[in-house]
Amino acid sequence: MRRFTCRTCGAAVTFSDSRCPSCETHLGFVHEPGDLLPIELVDDSSYLVVGHQGPPDRWWRCLNAAWGCNWMVPTGDGAVWCASCRLTRGRPDESSLDAVRAWSTAEAAKRRLVAQLHWLGLPIAPPSAENDDGLVFDLVYLPESVGVTGHRPGVITLDLREVDHNFREAARQHFREEYRTVLGHLRHETGHHVWRRLVVRQGALDEARALFGDERADYAAALESHYGEMHDQTPDTRPAAEFVSDYASVHPSEDWAECFAHYLHLRDGLETAAEFGLDTIGHDGTLPSMLERWRELSLGVDEVTRSLGQPAAYGVTIRPQIEPKLQFVHDRVSAVARER
Ligand SMILES: [Zn+2]
Numbered sequence: 001m002r003r004f005t006c007r008t009c010g011a012a013v014t015f016s017d018s019r020c021p022s023c024e025t026h027l028g029f030v031h032e033p034g035d036l037l038p039i040e041l042v043d044d045s046s047y048l049v050v051g052h053q054g055p056p057d058r059w060w061r062c063l064n065a066a067w068g069c070n071w072m073v074p075t076g077d078g079a080v081w082c083a084s085c086r087l088t089r090g091r092p093d094e095s096s097l098d099a100v101r102a103w104s105t106a107e108a109a110k111r112r113l114v115a116q117l118h119w120l121g122l123p124i125a126p127p128s129a130e131n132d133d134g135l136v137f138d139l140v141y142l143p144e145s146v147g148v149t150g151h152r153p154g155v156i157t158l159d160l161r162e163v164d165h166n167f168r169e170a171a172r173q174h175f176r177e178e179y180r181t182v183l184g185h186l187r188h189e190t191g192h193h194v195w196r197r198l199v200v201r202q203g204a205l206d207e208a209r210a211l212f213g214d215e216r217a218d219y220a221a222a223l224e225s226h227y228g229e230m231h232d233q234t235p236d237t238r239p240a241a242e243f244v245s246d247y248a249s250v251h252p253s254e255d256w257a258e259c260f261a262h263y264l265h266l267r268d269g270l271e272t273a274a275e276f277g278l279d280t281i282g283h284d285g286t287l288p289s290m291l292e293r294w295r296e297l298s299l300g301v302d303e304v305t306r307s308l309g310q311p312a313a314y315g316v317t318i319r320p321q322i323e324p325k326l327q328f329v330h331d332r333v334s335a336v337a338r339e340r
């Protein structure tokens, strides 16, 4: 994440702030170019974004502003929702406060996903006449359901119970995971979505199959065999060395999506560390250099959170056997970003 400063008073502000905590200036996030700037109300509903260069000169706050969205929408856009909120197709209605709170927390994680993908040159947008690779999100709160989180072509579904710490922690322990977060789910499911753009359309299927296995393998059978085996194992079994997580070993598609998610974790983690002066060495933009820094930094960050009495923030070991897969993700992302 980038580091932002209040343009009015110079205090540090963060990506999710809609007001400067120091001088109380109202702030709005402008998705393009990706900056948090002071906003001023000019009439009943439209705003001036102070310091924004170029058109447009009038903005709306996203219609979800009351639910914590701080993104701005150009008034000429013909849209009432921002570039992140307009990706949401399904959400809970306002009859359940718990559901709406969980939804707004998930939207905050989604804004991080949308901003990062944009900055990496992999933007996502709803389907349209110009976009045959559209994506929408169904953020659903179904307390009685079995897990619904997953991906179908063009649709990511998130089970909003994942926002609840107790629910997520119980699932994390049950599935023997080191790491389980809402942002992690969104990054993982996005990995499934971008498979076509990054691998199939880039003519990289053979290379992908050599690294991850054949993604045409029977999914249901793979899942059953994995979870059948899992119940026979001791709870502290670590994932096999060539997998970034236990779930990655279920099926080649899951291995790809897990590697894509961890690639986004390390890119965001490294960027944040650099922006906040926590990484004084830096990397040269190649994957081996990034991994070297990430191993050092994530170890340090995990020890800092343990020093504060909290569990490890990341807790994942990127072993050497995983590097070729992450290199492949990095190469595919870089190739698509260069095309733009
Ligand atoms: Zn301020």
Ligand SMILES: [Zn+2]
Binding pocket: 062, 063, 064, 065, 069, 070, 071, 081, 082, 083, 084, 085, 086
């Ligand atoms: Zn919004």
